Amino acid sequence: xxxLSLALVAALAACGGTEPTSNPDPxPxPxPxPxPGTAVLEIGKGAAAFEALAEDEEIEIVMAPQTNxxxxxxxxxxxxxxxxxxxxxGIQVHLVLRDASETYSEVTQxxxxxxxxxxxxxxxxxxxxxSCGDIADKPLTVEVDVKDSAxxxxxxxxxxxxxxxxxxxxx
Numbered sequence: 001x002x003x004l005s006l007a008l009v010a011a012l013a014a015c016g017g018t019e020p021t022s023n024p025d026p027x028p029x030p031x032p033x034p035x036p037g038t039a040v041l042e043i044g045k046g047a048a049a050f051e052a053l054a055e056d057e058e059i060e061i062v063m064a065p066q067t068n069x070x071x072x073x074x075x076x077x078x079x080x081x082x083x084x085x086x087x088x089x090g091i092q093v094h095l096v097l098r099d100a101s102e103t104y105s106e107v108t109q110x111x112x113x114x115x116x117x118x119x120x121x122x123x124x125x126x127x128x129x130x131s132c133g134d135i136a137d138k139p140l141t142v143e144v145d146v147k148d149s150a151x152x153x154x155x156x157x158x159x160x161x162x163x164x165x166x167x168x169x170x171x
Contacts, residue, residue, distance in 0.1 A: 039085035039154035043144050046123040047078040050116065058161045059140075061132045063168075075132045075167070077105075079142060080123035081156075086148040088113035088120040094145040097127045099138050105129055132166035 044050045045059070053059075061075050079095060089112050097105040105127035113120035127142070129135065143157045 039083065039146075039152050041081060041083045041144065041146055041154040041156040043142055043156050043158045044080040044082065044123075045078060046080040049123050050080040050082050050119070050121045053079075053158060053160065056139075056159055056161055058163055061129070061163050061167055075129045076126040077129070078123070079125045079127060079144075080121065081125065081144055081146070082116065082119040082121040083113065083146060083154065084119060086113075086120065086146065086152050086154065087150050088115070088148075090149040092147045093122070093125065095125060095127055096143045097129075097135075097140060098143070099135075099140050102134075104135055104140075132163065135162035136166055137164050138162040 043053055045053045045057075047062070059077050062078060063075055077097065081093065083091075090110060091113060092108065092110050094108045095106070096103055107125070107127060109125070111122055113122050115121075138161070140160050140162055141157055142160055143155065145153065145155045147153045
């Protein structure tokens with residue numbers, strides 16, 4: 001029995017003692033950006049998922065109940081964003097929908113992004129409008145600024161177009 005104990009101690013000593021055999025991942029939620037330090041932001045559309053938004057694409061106006069300051073039928077555009085190179089929890093998103101001379105919607109929210117493949121995304125980011133007629137058939141710009149909890153800032157802008165015709169109010 002004593003020989004077995006000595007052999008076990010010798011074998012353990014030969015294995016290098018109590019040093020760990022692998023290093024734990026220092027970041028259990030790795031950022032999907034393949035180039036750390038380079039933040040990337042894309043503007044898309046969609047109420048439930050990120051969909052690509054082409055340059056100069058005509059945006060869709062959604063008629064739905066709005067609760068910004070009151071209740072009633074209102075109009076909004078569902079934007080989506082996806083990012084790499086930022087911390088996805090507790091980000092601040094600032095969106096502005098404008099033309100060359102006027103701002104039609106401006107919203108800021110703090111939210112968390114969710115993983116979607118190599119990206120972090122959020123969808124259903126609403127730009128509430130006073131009137132669809134204000135932006136109908138106009139060239140517009142949507143600008144999005146994101147700041148993450150570590151202070152990383154990234155901005156994107158996209159030229160889009162207001163709808164050719166506005167949806168009719170239900171009634």
